[in-house]
Amino acid sequence: MxxxxxxxxxxxxxxxxxxxxxxxxxxxxxxxxxxxxxxxPKKRKKKDKEKLKKMQDKLLAWRPDKLRGERERHERVVVVKNLFEPSIFDKEVALILEYQEDLREECKKCGDVRKVIIYDRHPEGVAQIFFREAEEADQCVQLLNNRWFGQRKITAENWDGKSRYRVGETDAEVQQRLQNWDKFLESAEGERKQGESASEAVAEQPSMDKGTAADDSDADSGADTEGEEMA
Structure with missing residues (x-):
């Protein structure tokens, strides 16, 4: 050298x-x-110490991305907020089922939807969508976050596994909700019976026409016979 x-x-x-x-x-x-x-030795300044500590914390906090199958179960769940105003269900209970079905159909684009829960009493208008895989939930977040749904801008995020959204109700609120459901079920049953009656009436109509046609045919046949006898 x-x-x-x-x-x-x-x-x-x-x-x-x-x-x-x-x-x-x-x-x-x-x-x-x-x-x-x-x-x-010269002491480090407080700012330098804080900066060094942040860098160390950042390095120690780094974790590699989890492989498929290693992610937590709660990461398969998507939380949607600002989906509705709870008061809309007080008069129209059937809307809960409509919201469930609409969400299910839209989220099927992302994967296998296992379950949809509408927290109809939550003031933030919350719903949860459960998927088979966490990657499907990730796609759902990208699909729904900051989108407009029924003139409302909704947000979507992966569930943290800790937050609970079921809202406690008083006895009076529970009783009122049950009454609303009873009314909904009664009206649905009435519509079903009315539909069945209408279907039966339509089904019977062709047989009556056939009977009329047969009677007319018999009458014509009888008239011809009488004509022959008279001849």
Whole structure:
């Protein structure tokens, strides 16, 4: 190494480079100032310490992405907010089923939807969509977040596994909700029976027409017979 330095000095020192004279010599290393072993080392400033600590925390907090099958179960669940105003269900209980079905159909684009829960009493208008895989839930978040649904801008995010959205009800509220459901079921049953009666009436109509046609045919046949006898 020393020989290379000496050789470089001999060859290059005093040479011309693009009209300039080159000066080459061995490098000299020396300490700035004087060293006093009795002095204490300079303390770091508070800002420097905080900056260093943040960098260390960031490095220690880093984790590699989880492989497929290693993600937590709660990551398969998507939480949607601002989907509705709870008061709309007080008069139209059937809307809960409509919201469930609409969400299910839309989220099928992302994967296998296992379950949809509408928290109809939650003031933030919350719903949860359960998927088979966490990756499907990720796609759903991208699909629904900041979209407009029924003139409302909704948000979507992966469930943290801790938050609970079921709202407690008083006895009076529970009783009122049950009454609303009873009314809905009664009206649905009435509509079903009315539909069945209409279907039966339509089904009977062709047979009556056939009977009329048969009677007319018999009458014509009888008239012809009488005509022959008279002849």
């Amino acid at each position: 020393v020989e290379s330095v000496d050789l470089a000095c001999k060859l290059l020192d005093g040479s011309d480079l693009r009209g300039h004279k080159v000066r080459v010599e061995p490098a000299k290393f020396q300490m700035k100032g004087s060293f006093n072993p009795g002095l204490k």
